[in-house]
Amino acid sequence: MSASLSGRQRLERALAIVPWIAGQGGTASIEEVCARFDIDAEQLQSCLTTVSMVGVYPYTPDALLDAGMEPDHVFVKLPDYFSRPLRLTPTQTFSLIAAGRALLSLPGTHADGPLARAIAKVAAATGATTAVEIDIDTAPVGVLDQLQTALAAHRCVEIEYYSYSRDSWSVRTIDPWRVQAVDGRWYLEAHCHSAEDTRLFRLDRIRELELLDQTFAPPANLAPLAIFEVSGTLPTLTLDLLPGASWVATQYPIESSTQLDGGRLRVTLAVSALPWVERLLLRLGDDAEIVAVDPTLATARADGARRVLARYLH
Amino acid sequence: MAAADKFERMMNLLAALLDARRPLTAEQIQERVAGYSSDKEAFRRTFERDKDELRDLGVPVQLATVPGTFPEQQGYLVDRRIYELPDLDLEPDEVAALRLALQAVRVGDPTAHDSESSAALWRLGGVADGSTLDVDEELATIPVDERHAVILRGVLERRVCEFDYDSSTGSSRRSVEPWRIGYERGHWYLTGYDQQRSDQRSFRLDRIGERIELGDPDSFIGPVRAPEDRDYKPWDDGSTEVQIAVLRVDADQAPWARELLGDHTVDSSDSEGTTFRVPVTSWPAFRSFLLSFLDRAELLEPLELREELIAWLTAVATETSR
Numbered sequence A: 001m002s003a004s005l006s007g008r009q010r011l012e013r014a015l016a017i018v019p020w021i022a023g024q025g026g027t028a029s030i031e032e033v034c035a036r037f038d039i040d041a042e043q044l045q046s047c048l049t050t051v052s053m054v055g056v057y058p059y060t061p062d063a064l065l066d067a068g069m070e071p072d073h074v075f076v077k078l079p080d081y082f083s084r085p086l087r088l089t090p091t092q093t094f095s096l097i098a099a100g101r102a103l104l105s106l107p108g109t110h111a112d113g114p115l116a117r118a119i120a121k122v123a124a125a126t127g128a129t130t131a132v133e134i135d136i137d138t139a140p141v142g143v144l145d146q147l148q149t150a151l152a153a154h155r156c157v158e159i160e161y162y163s164y165s166r167d168s169w170s171v172r173t174i175d176p177w178r179v180q181a182v183d184g185r186w187y188l189e190a191h192c193h194s195a196e197d198t199r200l201f202r203l204d205r206i207r208e209l210e211l212l213d214q215t216f217a218p219p220a221n222l223a224p225l226a227i228f229e230v231s232g233t234l235p236t237l238t239l240d241l242l243p244g245a246s247w248v249a250t251q252y253p254i255e256s257s258t259q260l261d262g263g264r265l266r267v268t269l270a271v272s273a274l275p276w277v278e279r280l281l282l283r284l285g286d287d288a289e290i291v292a293v294d295p296t297l298a299t300a301r302a303d304g305a306r307r308v309l310a311r312y313l314h
Numbered sequence B: 001m002a003a004a005d006k007f008e009r010m011m012n013l014l015a016a017l018l019d020a021r022r023p024l025t026a027e028q029i030q031e032r033v034a035g036y037s038s039d040k041e042a043f044r045r046t047f048e049r050d051k052d053e054l055r056d057l058g059v060p061v062q063l064a065t066v067p068g069t070f071p072e073q074q075g076y077l078v079d080r081r082i083y084e085l086p087d088l089d090l091e092p093d094e095v096a097a098l099r100l101a102l103q104a105v106r107v108g109d110p111t112a113h114d115s116e117s118s119a120a121l122w123r124l125g126g127v128a129d130g131s132t133l134d135v136d137e138e139l140a141t142i143p144v145d146e147r148h149a150v151i152l153r154g155v156l157e158r159r160v161c162e163f164d165y166d167s168s169t170g171s172s173r174r175s176v177e178p179w180r181i182g183y184e185r186g187h188w189y190l191t192g193y194d195q196q197r198s199d200q201r202s203f204r205l206d207r208i209g210e211r212i213e214l215g216d217p218d219s220f221i222g223p224v225r226a227p228e229d230r231d232y233k234p235w236d237d238g239s240t241e242v243q244i245a246v247l248r249v250d251a252d253q254a255p256w257a258r259e260l261l262g263d264h265t266v267d268s269s270d271s272e273g274t275t276f277r278v279p280v281t282s283w284p285a286f287r288s289f290l291l292s293f294l295d296r297a298e299l300l301e302p303l304e305l306r307e308e309l310i311a312w313l314t315a316v317a318t319e320t321s322r
Helices: A002-023 A030-036 A041-051 A090-104 A114-126 A141-153 A247-251 A274-287 A300-312 B002-019 B026-032 B040-057 B092-104 B110-123 B146-156 B254-261 B283-291 B303-317
Strands: A027-029 A066-069 A073-077 A132-135 A155-163 A168-182 A185-192 A197-202 A206-215 A236-241 A254-259 A265-270 A288-293 B061-065 B074-078 B105-107 B140-142 B161-167 B170-184 B187-194 B199-204 B243-250 B266-269 B273-280 B297-301
Touching: A002 A027, A002 A030, A002 A041, A002 A073, A002 B002, A002 B040, A002 B110, A027 A030, A030 A041, A030 A073, A041 A066, A041 A073, A041 B002, A090 A114, A090 A132, A090 B092, A090 B105, A090 B110, A090 B140, A090 B146, A114 B092, A141 A155, A141 A168, A141 A206, A168 B140, A236 A247, A236 A274, A247 A254, A247 A265, A274 A288, A274 A300, A274 B283, A300 B303, B002 B026, B002 B040, B002 B074, B026 B040, B026 B074, B040 B061, B092 B105, B092 B110, B105 B110, B146 B161, B146 B170, B170 B199, B243 B254, B243 B283, B254 B266, B254 B273, B273 B283, B297 B303
Parallel strands: A132 B170, B105 B140
Antiparallel strands: A027 A073, A066 A073, A155 A168, A155 A206, A168 A185, A185 A197, A236 A265, A236 A288, A254 A265, B061 B074, B161 B170, B170 B187, B187 B199, B243 B273, B243 B297, B266 B273
């Protein structure tokens, strides 16, 4: 298995190196070829030795590729085939454009910088200009600019933040550590002064951001982000979901799930805040039946309905 | 030693197929390409495998009739116009930026991402040393599976995609002219022209079945208009009975509502909030959306649906706790 993988990569690399050297007028420095193609001098020598035995019938000297290594440079002389690299596969095109467009939505990258230009050229050449769209939710431009400064200078910031699970706005002072995208959204990982703990903030829920003079020392090692980290013993809720409501199982962390008759799914969820569960139960409407519920959450659905109803009957 | 032999043989095979003026029959390949066994069975097995591996790299190995043969004989060749990457005219800082993007954003699983990234950058000529750009950690990951590559191929080569699709009304077989795939709020969507429904539709990729069939290349003309103007909305299931929902959302929640509903649905906006006019075909989905705002949003019209919602909320509000 690993032999065939490395064989594939050797072939892949040779098919890129040979045309590249040919494109430099047939000769290039060993150092540069090694740097560009992640190869060491010995592997490069072996690659070119093999290439010099390749050709077409009847394999007379004029029908063979000429390639080799001199003390300080490599050379190739080619018939006209192999003068261009192999086109990109759809998967490679996709990776380049998806990664590039995702990074372009990051705080601090420029819409007319080298990355944007590169993506435009790749997309135009492969016919993929409108084929792939990447939209990662982010914060308003003003917030991003300020945040970029804060991240670079390790300055504390004050943010006005909307908590979806608590359904409330609050002002907090935080040490912004880093920004990362998970599941299509940008998150800011930070130390929250009032919680005295690490918190994740969704960039699109920050309304105001103010730079403070105070600075902080960033932590040395940050673990990968865990968006739903169920901590301790949270109250739980068990629901039977009709097929139309099965999205719950893919959208939220599920403690357990069982497939039932008629396409129904029984799931148990940990609940971290009351407004979150009110909202979930109202959104599900008649597509979900409550099977078991922690006593503290027993009236959540009715309470939520009363809250919304108050607006309609004002 | 065997690995070097195979590498040399594959290069020879590719050289022969690229150089061929007319399709080469299997017999010609066995005779003329250095490295193949003279035993017919052993040749067959090795040649089939080599051919598949070349195709796996993206080499367009074609099977075609050899002109002037009777009875007709089939042969192989590689069209250089399809094989060759056009000159993309990339500047060194642009290739370096692409490398940075591939380091910062992982697309798919790590092993596949690493090998596809190196292969793509090599084909673009690699990145010269001395580049100061480097990132030491992933900033983002974008999940993908086999369906992406198949559908993207459909988009790029204008092939009709046929697949099973699970929607709220059950599973059905669809034929779609694929225009674009997009990643939004953690989900992938395919937008294209649904041939059965004779209209533009969006599909969530995770609801598309594994078995996707691609039609012939260039079998449709492409988007007649930019697909941006209608993205996937759960409350538009594509049926023709459209009603307009008038929705009022409080100012602090209005930016998200606007992001999800689209700018074109904004009717009016003031310091208190924003009023939206939204075309809706699936009321259960729209009700679910509007209730996600709890008491920060209010359905104003249509009146009968407002009454229905109030009746439902009243029933729920008075239900006894269990």
